Amino acid sequence: MPEGDSIFRAAQALDRALRGAVVERFESVLPALMRVDYDHPMRGRTIESVSARGKHILMALSGNLILHTHMRMNGSWHIYRPGVRWRRPAREVRLLVATANVVAVGFNVPVAEFLVPRDLPRHRELGALGPDLLDPSFDATEARRRIRASMGETIGDVLLNQRVMAGVGNVLKSEILFVAAVHPFMRVGNLADLDVDRMISVARKLMAMNVRGSGRQTHASMNPQSKLWVYGRGGLPCRRCGTPIQSRKTGVDARLTYWCPRCQP
Numbered sequence: 001m002p003e004g005d006s007i008f009r010a011a012q013a014l015d016r017a018l019r020g021a022v023v024e025r026f027e028s029v030l031p032a033l034m035r036v037d038y039d040h041p042m043r044g045r046t047i048e049s050v051s052a053r054g055k056h057i058l059m060a061l062s063g064n065l066i067l068h069t070h071m072r073m074n075g076s077w078h079i080y081r082p083g084v085r086w087r088r089p090a091r092e093v094r095l096l097v098a099t100a101n102v103v104a105v106g107f108n109v110p111v112a113e114f115l116v117p118r119d120l121p122r123h124r125e126l127g128a129l130g131p132d133l134l135d136p137s138f139d140a141t142e143a144r145r146r147i148r149a150s151m152g153e154t155i156g157d158v159l160l161n162q163r164v165m166a167g168v169g170n171v172l173k174s175e176i177l178f179v180a181a182v183h184p185f186m187r188v189g190n191l192a193d194l195d196v197d198r199m200i201s202v203a204r205k206l207m208a209m210n211v212r213g214s215g216r217q218t219h220a221s222m223n224p225q226s227k228l229w230v231y232g233r234g235g236l237p238c239r240r241c242g243t244p245i246q247s248r249k250t251g252v253d254a255r256l257t258y259w260c261p262r263c264q265p
Protein backbone atom coordinates (compact mmCIF):
# COMPACT_ATOMS: atom_id res chain seq x y z
CA MET A 1 0.00 0.00 0.00
CA PRO A 2 1.55 3.34 -0.97
CA GLU A 3 2.21 5.69 1.91
CA GLY A 4 0.51 9.06 2.16
CA ASP A 5 3.86 10.82 1.84
CA SER A 6 4.58 9.27 -1.57
CA ILE A 7 1.07 10.17 -2.79
CA PHE A 8 1.66 13.70 -1.50
CA ARG A 9 4.90 13.90 -3.49
CA ALA A 10 3.16 12.55 -6.60
CA ALA A 11 0.44 15.19 -6.23
CA GLN A 12 3.09 17.91 -5.80
CA ALA A 13 4.89 16.77 -8.95
CA LEU A 14 1.61 16.74 -10.92
CA ASP A 15 0.74 20.17 -9.57
CA ARG A 16 4.09 21.61 -10.67
CA ALA A 17 3.75 20.04 -14.12
CA LEU A 18 0.08 20.82 -14.79
CA ARG A 19 -1.14 23.79 -12.75
CA GLY A 20 -2.39 26.63 -14.95
CA ALA A 21 -2.12 24.61 -18.16
CA VAL A 22 -5.01 23.82 -20.49
CA VAL A 23 -6.04 20.21 -21.21
CA GLU A 24 -5.45 19.50 -24.89
CA ARG A 25 -6.23 15.80 -24.79
CA PHE A 26 -7.95 13.41 -22.41
CA GLU A 27 -8.14 9.65 -22.87
CA SER A 28 -9.30 6.80 -20.71
CA VAL A 29 -10.24 3.14 -20.97
CA LEU A 30 -12.66 3.58 -18.06
CA PRO A 31 -16.22 3.89 -19.45
CA ALA A 32 -17.49 6.12 -16.61
CA LEU A 33 -14.76 8.69 -17.27
CA MET A 34 -15.35 8.67 -21.02
CA ARG A 35 -19.08 9.19 -20.50
CA VAL A 36 -18.49 12.31 -18.38
CA ASP A 37 -15.86 13.51 -20.84
CA TYR A 38 -18.38 13.14 -23.67
CA ASP A 39 -21.00 15.24 -21.86
CA HIS A 40 -18.61 17.75 -20.24
CA PRO A 41 -15.38 17.65 -22.24
CA MET A 42 -12.07 17.84 -20.39
CA ARG A 43 -10.46 19.43 -23.41
CA GLY A 44 -10.14 23.19 -23.02
CA ARG A 45 -10.39 23.19 -19.22
CA THR A 46 -7.62 24.75 -17.16
CA ILE A 47 -5.98 22.58 -14.50
CA GLU A 48 -6.32 24.73 -11.37
CA SER A 49 -4.46 22.52 -8.91
CA VAL A 50 -3.49 18.96 -8.04
CA SER A 51 -3.51 18.03 -4.37
CA ALA A 52 -3.43 15.01 -2.09
CA ARG A 53 -6.03 14.24 0.53
CA GLY A 54 -4.74 11.29 2.51
CA LYS A 55 -3.92 8.79 -0.23
CA HIS A 56 -6.35 10.31 -2.73
CA ILE A 57 -5.31 12.67 -5.52
CA LEU A 58 -7.67 15.44 -6.58
CA MET A 59 -7.15 17.32 -9.86
CA ALA A 60 -9.29 20.46 -9.86
CA LEU A 61 -10.33 21.75 -13.28
CA SER A 62 -12.01 24.96 -14.36
CA GLY A 63 -15.79 24.70 -14.69
CA ASN A 64 -16.27 22.91 -11.37
CA LEU A 65 -14.92 19.49 -12.28
CA ILE A 66 -12.62 17.34 -10.13
CA LEU A 67 -10.77 14.25 -11.30
CA HIS A 68 -10.40 11.96 -8.27
CA THR A 69 -7.94 9.06 -8.37
CA HIS A 70 -6.70 6.57 -5.80
CA MET A 71 -3.69 4.33 -6.39
CA ARG A 72 -4.62 1.43 -4.08
CA MET A 73 -1.74 -1.09 -4.29
CA ASN A 74 -0.33 -0.77 -7.80
CA GLY A 75 -1.46 2.44 -9.46
CA SER A 76 0.89 5.30 -10.34
CA TRP A 77 0.95 8.62 -12.18
CA HIS A 78 3.87 9.33 -14.51
CA ILE A 79 4.73 12.69 -16.03
CA TYR A 80 6.31 12.78 -19.50
CA ARG A 81 7.28 15.33 -22.10
CA PRO A 82 5.37 14.77 -25.34
CA GLY A 83 7.06 12.17 -27.54
CA VAL A 84 9.16 10.64 -24.75
CA ARG A 85 8.98 6.84 -24.39
CA TRP A 86 6.88 5.69 -21.41
CA ARG A 87 8.41 3.48 -18.74
CA ARG A 88 5.34 1.24 -18.56
CA PRO A 89 3.42 -0.57 -21.33
CA ALA A 90 0.50 1.20 -23.00
CA ARG A 91 -1.89 -1.62 -21.99
CA GLU A 92 -1.50 -0.52 -18.36
CA VAL A 93 -2.75 3.01 -19.12
CA ARG A 94 -6.09 3.78 -17.48
CA LEU A 95 -6.22 7.50 -18.16
CA LEU A 96 -4.14 10.25 -19.71
CA VAL A 97 -4.22 14.05 -19.40
CA ALA A 98 -2.13 15.98 -21.92
CA THR A 99 -1.31 19.69 -22.04
CA ALA A 100 0.89 21.51 -24.56
CA ASN A 101 4.06 20.56 -22.65
CA VAL A 102 3.25 17.55 -20.50
CA VAL A 103 1.56 14.16 -20.73
CA ALA A 104 0.37 12.84 -17.35
CA VAL A 105 -0.33 9.11 -17.59
CA GLY A 106 -2.16 7.08 -14.95
CA PHE A 107 -0.97 3.45 -15.06
CA ASN A 108 -3.07 0.73 -13.41
CA VAL A 109 -5.06 3.38 -11.55
CA PRO A 110 -7.90 1.32 -10.06
CA VAL A 111 -10.08 4.18 -8.82
CA ALA A 112 -10.83 7.16 -11.05
CA GLU A 113 -13.97 9.25 -11.20
CA PHE A 114 -15.19 12.75 -11.91
CA LEU A 115 -16.71 14.72 -9.07
CA VAL A 116 -18.06 18.20 -8.52
CA PRO A 117 -16.95 20.11 -5.40
CA ARG A 118 -20.25 19.61 -3.59
CA ASP A 119 -19.76 15.79 -3.82
CA LEU A 120 -16.65 15.87 -1.61
CA PRO A 121 -18.13 16.13 1.92
CA ARG A 122 -20.54 13.24 1.33
CA HIS A 123 -18.16 11.08 -0.72
CA ARG A 124 -18.04 7.59 0.84
CA GLU A 125 -14.23 7.61 1.16
CA LEU A 126 -13.16 11.25 0.92
CA GLY A 127 -15.87 12.46 3.28
CA ALA A 128 -14.91 9.90 5.94
CA LEU A 129 -11.15 10.57 6.02
CA GLY A 130 -9.63 11.37 9.40
CA PRO A 131 -7.34 14.38 9.93
CA ASP A 132 -4.63 14.43 7.24
CA LEU A 133 -1.16 14.11 8.79
CA LEU A 134 0.35 16.29 6.05
CA ASP A 135 -2.26 19.03 6.32
CA PRO A 136 -0.79 22.21 7.91
CA SER A 137 -4.08 22.66 9.79
CA PHE A 138 -3.99 19.07 11.14
CA ASP A 139 -6.38 18.70 14.08
CA ALA A 140 -4.53 16.66 16.73
CA THR A 141 -7.46 16.76 19.17
CA GLU A 142 -9.77 15.22 16.58
CA ALA A 143 -7.11 12.63 15.70
CA ARG A 144 -6.79 11.65 19.36
CA ARG A 145 -10.58 11.43 19.69
CA ARG A 146 -10.77 9.09 16.68
CA ILE A 147 -7.92 6.93 18.01
CA ARG A 148 -9.60 6.72 21.41
CA ALA A 149 -12.87 5.68 19.74
CA SER A 150 -11.11 2.51 18.53
CA MET A 151 -10.58 1.23 22.09
CA GLY A 152 -10.53 -2.53 21.43
CA GLU A 153 -8.29 -2.47 18.34
CA THR A 154 -4.52 -2.73 18.22
CA ILE A 155 -2.69 0.54 17.71
CA GLY A 156 -0.97 -0.86 14.59
CA ASP A 157 -4.34 -1.43 12.87
CA VAL A 158 -5.66 1.93 14.02
CA LEU A 159 -2.67 3.74 12.51
CA LEU A 160 -3.49 2.22 9.10
CA ASN A 161 -7.17 3.17 9.33
CA GLN A 162 -7.58 6.19 7.04
CA ARG A 163 -10.83 7.10 8.80
CA VAL A 164 -8.86 7.68 12.00
CA MET A 165 -5.90 9.60 10.53
CA ALA A 166 -5.15 9.88 6.82
CA GLY A 167 -1.73 9.13 5.37
CA VAL A 168 0.02 6.23 7.10
CA GLY A 169 0.89 3.10 5.10
CA ASN A 170 2.47 -0.15 6.21
CA VAL A 171 6.14 0.93 6.20
CA LEU A 172 5.59 4.08 8.21
CA LYS A 173 3.29 2.26 10.62
CA SER A 174 6.19 0.14 11.95
CA GLU A 175 8.59 3.10 11.91
CA ILE A 176 6.24 5.46 13.77
CA LEU A 177 5.57 2.90 16.50
CA PHE A 178 9.30 2.25 16.94
CA VAL A 179 10.16 5.95 17.24
CA ALA A 180 7.22 6.50 19.61
CA ALA A 181 8.27 3.38 21.63
CA VAL A 182 4.80 1.82 21.39
CA HIS A 183 4.24 -1.92 20.86
CA PRO A 184 2.27 -2.48 17.59
CA PHE A 185 -0.14 -5.04 19.10
CA MET A 186 -1.05 -2.94 22.14
CA ARG A 187 -4.82 -2.34 22.44
CA VAL A 188 -5.69 1.35 22.17
CA GLY A 189 -7.63 1.10 25.45
CA ASN A 190 -4.37 0.21 27.26
CA LEU A 191 -2.43 3.21 25.96
CA ALA A 192 -1.89 6.32 28.08
CA ASP A 193 -2.88 9.71 26.64
CA LEU A 194 0.80 10.61 26.63
CA ASP A 195 1.59 7.61 24.40
CA VAL A 196 -1.20 8.50 21.98
CA ASP A 197 -0.13 12.14 21.77
CA ARG A 198 3.54 11.20 21.29
CA MET A 199 2.58 8.79 18.54
CA ILE A 200 0.54 11.44 16.74
CA SER A 201 3.40 13.93 16.86
CA VAL A 202 5.93 11.30 15.69
CA ALA A 203 3.57 10.37 12.83
CA ARG A 204 3.35 14.00 11.67
CA LYS A 205 7.11 14.44 11.96
CA LEU A 206 8.03 11.31 9.99
CA MET A 207 5.45 12.02 7.28
CA ALA A 208 6.78 15.59 6.89
CA MET A 209 10.40 14.36 6.83
CA ASN A 210 9.59 11.99 4.00
CA VAL A 211 7.88 14.65 1.94
CA ARG A 212 10.93 16.90 2.14
CA GLY A 213 13.51 14.15 1.59
CA SER A 214 14.20 12.28 -1.64
CA GLY A 215 13.08 8.87 -0.40
CA ARG A 216 11.53 7.32 2.66
CA GLN A 217 13.78 7.82 5.62
CA THR A 218 13.04 7.70 9.30
CA HIS A 219 16.50 7.05 10.65
CA ALA A 220 19.07 9.84 10.37
CA SER A 221 22.28 8.21 9.26
CA MET A 222 25.07 8.76 6.76
CA ASN A 223 24.71 5.18 5.56
CA PRO A 224 22.20 5.09 2.68
CA GLN A 225 21.54 1.39 3.39
CA SER A 226 20.21 2.12 6.84
CA LYS A 227 17.24 4.35 6.16
CA LEU A 228 14.66 2.59 8.29
CA TRP A 229 14.62 1.65 11.97
CA VAL A 230 12.72 -1.62 11.85
CA TYR A 231 10.71 -2.14 8.64
CA GLY A 232 12.13 -5.03 6.58
CA ARG A 233 14.75 -5.78 9.25
CA GLY A 234 13.29 -8.97 10.79
CA GLY A 235 15.97 -10.91 12.72
CA LEU A 236 18.56 -8.09 12.39
CA PRO A 237 19.82 -6.29 15.50
CA CYS A 238 17.86 -3.22 16.62
CA ARG A 239 19.75 -0.06 15.65
CA ARG A 240 19.19 1.29 19.15
CA CYS A 241 19.63 -1.69 21.51
CA GLY A 242 20.87 -4.66 19.45
CA THR A 243 17.90 -6.94 20.24
CA PRO A 244 16.75 -8.93 17.15
CA ILE A 245 13.85 -7.18 15.39
CA GLN A 246 10.67 -9.26 15.34
CA SER A 247 8.11 -9.49 12.55
CA ARG A 248 4.61 -10.88 12.21
CA LYS A 249 2.07 -11.19 9.39
CA THR A 250 -1.41 -9.94 10.17
CA GLY A 251 -4.73 -9.29 8.47
CA VAL A 252 -6.32 -10.68 5.35
CA ASP A 253 -3.61 -9.24 3.12
CA ALA A 254 -0.84 -10.61 5.38
CA ARG A 255 0.91 -7.30 5.92
CA LEU A 256 4.13 -7.49 7.89
CA THR A 257 4.64 -5.61 11.11
CA TYR A 258 8.16 -5.11 12.53
CA TRP A 259 9.12 -4.08 16.04
CA CYS A 260 11.84 -4.25 18.67
CA PRO A 261 10.59 -6.18 21.73
CA ARG A 262 12.92 -4.23 24.01
CA CYS A 263 12.47 -0.64 22.74
CA GLN A 264 8.69 -1.15 22.32
CA PRO A 265 7.62 -2.90 25.51
Ligand SMILES: [Zn+2]
Residues within 6 Å of the ligand: 238, 239, 240, 241, 242, 243, 260, 261, 262, 263, 264
Ligand atom coordinates in the same frame (compact mmCIF):
# COMPACT_ATOMS: atom_id res chain seq x y z
ZN1 LIG B 1 15.65 -1.97 20.41
